[in-house]
Amino acid sequence: MGSTRARIAIDAMGGDNAPAEIVAGALKARQELGVEVLLVGHADQIKASLAQRKDVDISHLDGVEIVSAEEVIEMHEEPLTALKRKRKASIRVAMDLVKENRAEAVVSAGHSGAAMAAALLRLGRLPGIDRPAIGAVFPTINPNKRVLILDVGANVDCRPKFLEQFAVMGAIYSEYVLGVAQPKIGLLNIGEEPSKGNDLAVRTHQMLAENSFISFIGNAEGRDVLSGNFDVIVCDGFVGNVLLKFAEAVGEIVLQTLKEELLGQGWLGKLGTKLVEPSLRRFKQRVDHVEHGGGLLLGVAGVCIISHGSSQAQSIFNAIRLAKEAIDCEVLERIKSQYPESTQQSPVSQPSAES
Amino acid sequence: MGSTRARIAIDAMGGDNAPAEIVAGALKARQELGVEVLLVGHADQIKASLAQRKDVDISHLDGVEIVSAEEVIEMHEEPLTALKRKRKASIRVAMDLVKENRAEAVVSAGHSGAAMAAALLRLGRLPGIDRPAIGAVFPTINPNKRVLILDVGANVDCRPKFLEQFAVMGAIYSEYVLGVAQPKIGLLNIGEEPSKGNDLAVRTHQMLAENSFISFIGNAEGRDVLSGNFDVIVCDGFVGNVLLKFAEAVGEIVLQTLKEELLGQGWLGKLGTKLVEPSLRRFKQRVDHVEHGGGLLLGVAGVCIISHGSSQAQSIFNAIRLAKEAIDCEVLERIKSQYPESTQQSPVSQPSAES
Incomplete structure (x- = not known):
């Protein structure tokens, strides 16, 4: 080398x-x-x-x-x-x-x-x-797809053109680092229609729709983040950071809750738990953030x-x-x-x- | 009657x-x-x-x-x-x-x-x-505690005094409907310090800290939402709605992922799955939104x-x-x-x- x-x-x-x-x-x-x-x-x-x-x-x-x-x-x-x-x-x-x-x-x-x-x-x-963004890679429901969310914390008060730049940088990262051909870009929002959302979201939607470099496919609601339908989702760093920290905690909470439920059983349940252990390990790997290493400051x-x-x-x-x-x-x-x-x-x- | x-x-x-x-x-x-x-x-x-x-x-x-x-x-x-x-x-x-x-x-x-x-x-x-808010009740990691999040979608662009009113209404709802004595109020934010967050969060933090009707215990990060440390968390309707829809989807995704993992096993694994089924059902009940009925427009x-x-x-x-x-x-x-x-x-x- x-x-x-x-x-x-x-x-x-x-x-x-x-x-x-x-x-x-x-x-x-x-x-x-x-x-x-x-x-x-x-x-x-x-x-x-x-x-x-x-x-x-x-x-x-x-x-x-x-x-x-x-x-x-x-x-x-x-x-x-x-x-x-x-x-x-x-x-x-x-x-x-x-x-x-x-x-x-x-x-x-x-x-x-x-x-x-x-x-x-x-x-x-x-x-x-204008502003760098921190990108974080989330797993999706599709084991073969990941989604890049940015910004997850660098900028808490954003303008539409910042989010447009996040989209361009995210598209490049998704295509060349994550290997996605023509990545599908979404805008985090609270409804599907272009008119939905706060002032920032409405104005950003229009800029993204007019940007010919990216494949903007529309608004992504909270429920769409992990759907695998989007490769890149842009948002301001406030909501992105809340989402990132919530998602990480949810993974841990789910595993702990499940463990409590499983351990609260009799010997038949304990036997069952032993038998499903390999599945639980793979499951943990899929939801665990440690796999991803960290956020890229783009x-x-x-x-x-x-x-x-x-x-x-x-x-x-x-x-x-x-x-x-x-x-x-x-x-x-x-x-x-x-x-x-x-x-x-x-x-x-x-x-x-x-x- | x-x-x-x-x-x-x-x-x-x-x-x-x-x-x-x-x-x-x-x-x-x-x-x-x-x-x-x-x-x-x-x-x-x-x-x-x-x-x-x-x-x-x-x-x-x-x-x-x-x-x-x-x-x-x-x-x-x-x-x-x-x-x-x-x-x-x-x-x-x-x-x-x-x-x-x-x-x-x-x-x-x-x-x-x-x-x-x-x-x-x-x-x-x-x-x-000034503005009504939609409150949604989330389960927490503590089976005996729930948390009321508001607003989850009525107001996408908020002022500090709106969030202060949400906190007062949320405190009343938590105490009298959910039965929490002196509910602990939090502000959804991206850090613990009062100076953290976007412009709205910084200004709201100060108003909440000065409000003597509520027990404001500080900022709640994304990871704190389901911790059980807060009884009421206030936020603007944009981030609240994203969080609500994300949380609902995560519950479903987790269950589906787990099911896929379990079904992908041999007969020993299938036997194990049968044995842990009661646990999975209880687990599903804890994360499932159907239990909660809907949001209250306060x-x-x-x-x-x-x-x-x-x-x-x-x-x-x-x-x-x-x-x-x-x-x-x-x-x-x-x-x-x-x-x-x-x-x-x-x-x-x-x-x-x-x-």
Whole structure:
């Protein structure tokens, strides 16, 4: 693979289980995905986490680099103030690695607001994009289909043109990273008719309908989100975030409720539970968010994956895989090509736009 | 019971299964709850549905009255236009029965926008209420706790004071109908801190915190909705409606996914499925919306229950029971007492307000 392998900067200090689980996930990705990982954070803590891994010879770690960053932004801190004050914060140093072309992507399970702010401050927005959005991939009722929801938390007060940009970026991500030919785009709304919804939804519906770059198929109600009928659904970051956190909790609640019901039975029921266990495991995998690794911050000049604060090694591994896919599929270049810097026009008015 | 029994006007023509299932649910409520039911709609169709019930002697139906209304508002119609044009529409005639004091409540599974518009036009708002809200009761992870979410669809663009009124009405409903002593009120938001959220959420948070009538315990994130930590959660009708429809769909999807997993097994798995069947049934009951009957339209001068378009007899029965509870608990009078007509003040400034 040599010098062409993807280089991923990992915020080793970010998240509830940092640095041990972050380092473990990074090592797994190094071994299984052939990426280079740059572990950013307290060098001594990272080394201690590496030393704990008995399966790894830390004196011969090819493709694993430690980049020292002696400060951490804590969860309670206000992002912009903290970033200004802590110039050696791990998330800031990680972003600078991308800026200096020493890495192509950043993965962080730390303070998501700080990660977003650091990306905006250090990398900047892509030309033509007013607001970056966080995209999250949800499973659907169809085991072979997933749906990308954006924005799930970067922007709480949106304008129609922001949502239009989310739709364009989402379409590119869905097609090239998730492999969907001509992805079907929906607008999250409370009814099917174009006239339904709040002011933002009504005005956005019209802009999406007129945009020739995307295949807009109409409004998606709450019940349609997991139907598999849509590949990408756009919404403002307030409703998207509420939906994301609700969906994650529902998965856990359903499993717990089911477990309570099953365990409350007699021995025949317990025997039955044993027999259906493989099904329950597969079921858990289908509804479990850990499989998906994290959200992609779309619209900044670098690949940034924002993972759950509760991420463990497998989640971090999945996030790194997602970063690698985004790099390999040239997502940023494809978004840029839709918004030529010279004109800053919307894709709708470009006769050369792909359909 | 005599003349004190509750009189409920039922829109017999509303919903996918009208009038047969509506009539069946109303008869069951008549028999089991001791309410009087007024079946509003095409008299001949209602009579035909009654005649189909072999368990009922229609010549001796005490407490069941047919009120003729020869028009129906169809699902595709624009509510206000349709209500103006169809003066004999079943939903409009049903509302007029409450206005004329011939009934105390309306139950409808028809066009929800039309039901809301008819309530506003024919009954009007309660004094001090700017916008009525639809409240929906969700199950929580705690089998003994439910949570009331409002608004789930009446108002898509809200101001902080609307949400404050929702909180007051929700607190009254939770305490007197759902039987919660000092209900805990939350604001749906995307973070715990008061500064989090969109413009509406930030401003509403402050108003709720200053309102001495309610026990506001802070922001509720998407993951907190079903936690059982909140008794009432307020939000604008856009996000509330998305959440409601998403939650309903998730319940169905989970059950279907689980069924697919279970049926895809060999004979041992099939035996296991048989053995855990009672658990699955109880589980389904806990997540199934049919149990809850419908949403209460709070803030209009009459008790109005808006049921699902897909409602069958059991759902209609539950909706009528909900209407009866709201009447018995004097919800409207209690809301009115919080907003004395003379001053139209917010409850926060009333020294006599209960805590």
